[in-house]
Amino acid sequence: MTTLITPSRRALLGGLVAAPFVLTTRARAQLWFTDFPFQLGVAAGDMTPDGFVIWTRLVQQPLEPNGGMPMKPVAVDWEVATDEGFKQIVAKGQENAWPELAHSVHVDVARLQPATRYFYRFTCGGLHSSVGAVTTLPAPGSQVDRIRFAAVGCQHFEHGWYTAYRDAAHQSPDFMFHYGDYIYEYHDPWPTGGDGLPITPVRRYSRGTPMSLEDYRVRYADTKLDGDLQAAHVACGWFCTYDDHEVENNWAGLIDQEGDPADMFVYRRKAALQAWYEHMPVRTKPTADGIVDFHRRVDYGTLARFHYPNTRLYRSDQPCGDNYQQDCAERHRPGQDMLNAAQWSWLEEGFRSSRNSWNIVPQQVMVAIPDRRAKGESQPVYNMDSWGGYPAAQQRLLEMFAHAPNGNVLVVTGDEHRNFASDLVLRDKVVASEFVSTSITSNGDHADDDRSAAMLANNDFVRWINDQRGYVLTEVTRDGCVGDYRTVETVTRRDAPVASASKWALASGKPGLVRG
Known part of the structure; x- marks a missing residue:
């Protein structure tokens, strides 16, 4: 593993030269x-x-x-x-x-x-x-015995220290997958703890809600000054995606949470996505109209094909009022979709042509659709900002998984601020499994164990839930995949212990998760 070299700060006489730069x-x-x-x-x-x-x-x-x-x-x-x-x-x-x-x-x-x-x-x-x-990646068609990668994201700067990132760096993964929410566009002017009473935040963003390009640039600077995050970046290469908070909470295409006109929101989205590009090690540049689309396909020899879709840029508006809601007719309307036609064609062709031992889909929001009703609620409740708000699209995705060559499909997800180990079921048959990685810091040390217990009780395809901060370290071999759910004791104190909370495994040719 590479050691992070921290250069000394250096004050030099004279300041910046005043003459125009001639790049010689x-x-x-x-x-x-x-x-x-x-x-x-x-x-x-x-x-x-x-x-x-x-x-x-x-x-x-x-x-x-x-x-x-x-x-x-x-x-x-x-x-x-x-x-x-x-x-x-x-x-x-x-x-x-x-x-x-x-x-x-x-x-x-x-x-x-x-x-x-x-x-x-x-x-x-x-x-x-x-x-x-x-x-660098293995040569096309080469024999690869093992891949190890960390799924990381949801790192609200004000909610805690990035201790999990330093632990991830020490695990020496082949790469890291960032599932989104590298920054958060909001901050809590009067933060409260789990008891609803005021608390002193761990640290603060230096500006309020970003609206301009300069605002978003400062948001990234706040975040990137963190040494643990820098350690994770120097340890290995990253595959970066964005989700909602890089722009605004729960945005979808040209629809924002506040109901602003699309011809106004497009300016904010353009500024936010340019700032994301400016601060990420990515190849795709912003287009003239401000689009930055990261979807890509990556082969690790013949061992695994990784499909990285973009579930935010082209999706339909969230139904039923967004967030956690009971079912409604809008959720089942024709055309309610997570991807556009071009991405569906790209994803389906990628699965159809795959000859790899595993097909792995690292993406932004949870594919499984658990009933999230809390204790005492009589009707099912779904997360409308996940694939749960798009059940027809989820069924199309599971159909594709069901016909995957070799039958070995793993989905790796973030966004939930919880760890989940779940099976993905189509017509009473497990067609894939999903590792959902918890947040690096978002939600702080607050835990909603009652809702987690209710979800375990109400959804037999959800095998395990944990409400701590951390990340998932996944190891892939020809025999199977193992997800190591590494969690931090607390994010309100620097250098808190990080340990494995649980491991879940998926064997080649044997659908369904088992304890690792």
Whole structure:
């Protein structure tokens, strides 16, 4: 595992040069920073068999407008090596950090060797960034014996410390899957605890609700200054997706929670998705109309095919008033869907052509549809912001799982702020299973054990529920998949213990979860 290198903060005389930047070696030598420019860390992601994307963003005062940077492009050097000391450099170059993209840098590194661990870093103004590590994917069609990946997300900055991220880094996964809610667009002006009484928050966002591009940039800067999160980024490559809170709670397509006109909400969505791109190690750039669509397919040799759909950008409006609701006619209306036609075709073709031992679907919201009624409620209650609000779409998805080659399908999900181990059932037959990863911090230490107990009692396909913070570490082999649900004792105290709360396993050719 890579050790996080924390550079010392450095105050240099003279400040930023006032003359216009000319991006030459001579001009770069004259670039003086008043503070360390890589305070938001580095990251890698979107791995392929011959490369990956490496990311950083230059800042001087991260929470100030434009990050305290001049409104001019700045040249940044980058290096990739096979050793942490950078004695064996295999690729290097220079990229411009443009003010139009918050001085972020996305380098698409290619022509590397498959299944190889590489180290990368950036240099600007004579200063080096932290060193990150990332492993390229195996060659197409190659034999792979094992994959280990962590499912992480739902990391409300104000609700706790990111202790789980450092633990995930220490587990040395092959990659991390971020299922969304990297930032939260709201904050609690008067936070309360589980008893409803006021509490002192662990920490605070530096601004109120973001509406502009600059607001969202500061939200990411708040978040990325956390050292445990930076440690998780330098440990391995990430596959990043977004869900709702990167924009606004429970948005769907061009429909927002507040009922604002679509021609107004589109401006906020455009700003939010640009900021997401500016701060993630992703290859897909925003289109001219502000669309950033991350759906992609990834093969790990012949062992597993990963399908990453986008369940937020194209979905229909949530039915029945959204959130936890009883059933209504709107939930069953024709056209109520989670994906658009293009994504359905892409997903179905990906399953149809798969010859891998496993098909794995890491996505944003829960596929299983449990009855969520609390004790004393007489009618079933469903989460309308999950696949539970789109039962016809869920049935179409399960039909696809039922016809999957090899019959081995695993779904990996977040969003719920709870751990779930569930089977996915179609016509009384288990066609897949789902690991739902709890939040890194969201909901803090508050637990709703009564509702969890009611869900276990009312849904026989839900095998286990846990209401702590943490993440799921999944190991995939030809024989099966094992989900290790790692939980934090508390997120209100730094460096609290992290341990395995439970393990659930799925055997090849034998549908249904069993204790691991």
